[in-house]
Amino acid sequence: MTIKEKINDKIGNIVSRFNSLSQEENSKLQTETVISDGMPELARQAAAEGAVLLENKGLLPLAAGTTVSLFGRTYKDYFFVGYGSGGDVIRPYNIDIAEGIENCDRLKLNTTLHSIYLEWIEKNPVSHGYWAHWPLRYWEMPLTDEIVAQAKADSDVAVVTIGRSSGEDRDCDLDNGSYFLHDEEIEMLDTVTAHFDKVVVLLNVGNIIDMSWVKHYGDKIGAVMYVWQGGMESGNAVADLLCGKVNPSGRLTDTIARNYYDYPSSASFGNKKANEYTEDIFVGYRYFESFAQDKVLYPFGYGLSYTSFEIKCNDVKANDNGFEFNFTVTNTGDVAGKETVQLYLGKPCGRLGNPSRALAAFEKTELLEPKQSQSITLFVDMYQLTSFDDCGSTNNASSYVIEKGEYSFYAGNNVRQAEKVFTYFQEGTELWQQLKQVCSPKNDFIVWRAEEKSGKIYLGSKHVAKEKYDLATRILNNLPAAIEQTGDKGIKLADVKNGKATLDEFVAQLDNTELEAITRGDYKMDSPLGPKGNAGAYGGVLESLRNKGIRPIITTDGPSGIRLISCCSLLPIGTLLACSFNTRLVEQLYTIVAKEMKEKGTDVLLAPGMNIHRNPLCGRNFEYFSEDPYVSGKMGAACVKGIQSQGGSACPKHFACNNQELCRNTNDSQISERALREIYLKAFEICIKDSQPKNIMTSYNKINNVWCHYNYDTCVTVLRNEWGYEGNVMTDWWMKPSKSIEFPNLRDQAYRIRSGVNLLMPGGDRVTNGKPDGTLLATLGKPDGITLGEIQQSAKYILKSVMDIE
CATH class of the missing domain: 2.60.40.10 (Immunoglobulins)
Known part of the structure; x- marks a missing residue:
């Protein structure tokens, strides 16, 4: 462990005590252990089906009775999921690789070596860091020739696990120990391959990493498999694959290049202010194959089988x-x-x-x-x-x-x-x-x-x-007409749902205070209107709205499970699920999640993640599916269908071009319209047309100098007018304050509403929680101000989503 790593580890231990979003802290919370019927079996199947076998020189599957020596601390300190809102799930259990092999009736574990690792791990515990400072790897136990030689004498095969993680608000590093192997890992491989003639390498990762080392080791390594981050059943799935109970059938949803600089986005990734998408439509295999x-x-699409x-x-x-x-x-x-x-x-x-x-x-x-x-x-x-x-x-x-x-x-x-x-x-x-x-x-x-x-x-x-058009003119030519406000007529939202009244008649009852409230959430995460640990509530956030039959709609983070202060299933990461190429399995998996949502009292799962793997260093790639928009769209649709099968709502995210975590709130994706439509919007288009999600979430970043939560053309011209979307459009949690580019009198909430973004979540900013900021109604009825019709239109889309959620 380097001095820099030791310092970061100490800082992480201090800061994580005060950060409620830390996985390390949440894992210590005492909750009732609940295991959903059918989930262990299905999660285990999914974790195995998404694993991709890259190399196999006749070593796998291992014969019955094989004794396995496990190397690499992440076989025990496993990365079951990535970090941040997409992975912070309080799960009923985790199965690491050692436990998976112990559960397997065909394999035996070298317990002597395992005991050495356990003793060292106890003295050298890992830290899960803190927000935006997630660990990218864990330091390794030093190996001696004596330890490895004894392991060879006690076993038949070595299985080396290389672990990597990443997370929200932090990209991976183009450095040893992240994209490249660390010196400690190279020393481990050198020592193990010097003593064992049968070596399997497992990649417990969320992102593609450099694989040039495979050729360097040649025949010294008999098999290489990406097992990704497989959720709570990871270890059992890995054991199934090693022993042949399950035949690997995963296929890559990303191209693995010889060199990082061969990736077409490498020259324009990681810039703090803006990235020019110079590769245009030539993302991933579209570039390499051309x-x-x-x-x-x-x-792309590669993967080996035992048959x-x-x-x-x-x-x-x-x-x-x-x-x-x-x-x-x-x-x-x-x-x-x-x-x-x-x-x-x-x-x-x-x-x-x-x-x-x-x-x-x-x-x-x-x-x-x-x-x-x-x-x-x-x-x-x-x-x-x-x-x-x-x-x-x-x-x-x-x-x-x-x-x-x-x-x-x-x-x-x-x-x-x-x-x-x-x-x-x-x-x-x-x-x-x-x-x-x-x-x-x-x-x-x-x-x-x-x-x-x-x-x-x-x-x-x-x-x-x-650009060759005037956006202001486009918007003004499409302003919705206002509905005359009538005051409370006693119409309940259930009357609209039952066909006894129209939605316009219901909305006409809402006064300006209620209209402002319906277009925002309940101000903060962990709303008292829902179960502990929720991401926020919208809909019936005022008593007067609840009296009109608008119930609070509760949102929770995803996509690898439900993020609550409650025991919920931990699913494999999005990349692994996509590599399964099994949409039926993915839909079944999220159908069980939908049942959990109903049991836990949550209505909207903020999932699936739909952004494109433009670059292998993006820290949130683990939540997303692929470099390809078609497989991303189809996998996203499968998730939505499963989530919405029990009456709840999915919320695909982040719309759009959230392809970098560095400066994600300010970074500008400068991109051609063709690339935007054919690559970065296409996955959302396929998902929306195939599965009709009830909600969709915008992203933090800009597209060609316009923040996505103020982007009329993505949210109205494309999403609604071209694709026919009828659901609710919400912001990601909080947004950047800004004046309208086209209408300088409008700012913040009024700018958002005019841009077709219906709902601000969680409802306020990080400082001023508990009251409106005043920007929505400040110009109502004034020249060049926001119009009543625009606010009412947003209210209608939100109310439709409330009625659609059972």
């Missing part, structure tokens, strides 16, 4: 709506397993410069016994063939178009090993959907583009398409 295949260690599969395309049917593909998947190996059929679309480069591959559909099989087959049908909508023209290159500015040329479909088990199965030729460029320009950059900068020359595709560049 221009830099040689810079990839493990491609083998054949994927055969039987038939393709085309119609006006899209393309239907029928596949037969056969287990051609010797053990049971699951396979994921991945279907990729290759668009023509065209005038817009399209990437060579984009995931278009996927489906995971059931468990197939040797020689068993399953039929899989995948559908690709014609909309998926479109590209967004943000600059008029096809003479269709601000439009989705299907460009002229050849569209090829490739099927396989990863983006690199996918064979062409069908080709469609588009005779001429077709306008698919004419839209309005939104959120375009105000500043000029250069973005990447694909260019075709003499039949070959090259990486080129172009100036970004800049």
